Amino acid sequence: MQMVRVSGRHRGDIRLYALSTCGWCAKTKELLNTLGVEYSYVFVDLLPQEELEGALSEVEKYNPAGSFPTLVIDGSRVIVGFREAEIREVLK
C-alpha cells in the first residue's frame, strides 16, 4: 500500500490512515501540516478495490474499530479520531 510522504520536522514515524471524504480526517491532516511534522498518509477509500481489505486489516491492527482517522506514531502510539489536544501534545 503506497503512502504519500509529506516532509517536515522529524518527530518519528508518523502515519495517518484517512478517508478522502471525511471531515475529521481532513482536520487531522491540516493539523499535521500546521504542526509542520514529517508524516505519511493514505486515503484508504481511494485505494484500488483489491488493496482495500489489506489496508483495513492494517488499520485494525492499531485500531480494532477500523475507523478513521487513525494516527500511528512509531508503530506504537495510536490516536483515533481528531483529538487535537492529544495530537498537539504528542507532536510538540
Next chain:
Amino acid sequence: MSDDEISGALVEERVKALRRDAEAGGYILNPDEDFVRKLARGICINEKRYGYPSCPCRLAFGRREEDRDIICPCDYRDPDLEEFGACYCALYVSPAVAQGKAPLVPVPERRPPRSARKSMGAQAGGVKGLPLPVWRCRVCGYLCARETPPLVCPVCKASKDRFERFM
C-alpha cells in the same frame, strides 16, 4: 471515476436537501456551514462511487447489504446525538452543541467492528399470534404492522432495506 466530477451545484443541492430533511425531522445540522458542505460533498462522492450515499467518515465497500447501516443518515446517528451531542461525522448536532452550550467532542465509532458485523442482521423471531409482522425503521424507530416494510419510511424517508423485523 474522478471525484472532481462532483459539481458545486450538486453539493449545494445536497446541502439544501439535508437541511430540509433535518428541519422536517427535528434534527439540526452543524452550524459550521463549510464543514457541512465538505461532508455533503463526501456523501455525493460516495453516492456516485458506490451507488448509495454512505457515511463520508466511514469506509464503504460498495456492497449495499453490508453497508446498509452506514447509509446516511446512519443507524448510529440518534444514539450518538443522544450520548455525545453529535453524529459520528458531526453533520448532525444536538441543540446544546448547535447553541454552543456544549462542546463538540470526538465521537467514538459505535458501528461494530468488521468481525462482529458478520453476525448482524439477525432478525427477531416473530411473536406468535400477531395478525401481521411488525417492522422497525433502524434509522428513526418508526414501527408499522404490515406484510412487508414500506418502500420508504413515512417518517424519515429511509429506504425499505433499512427496516428490520421487530415482532
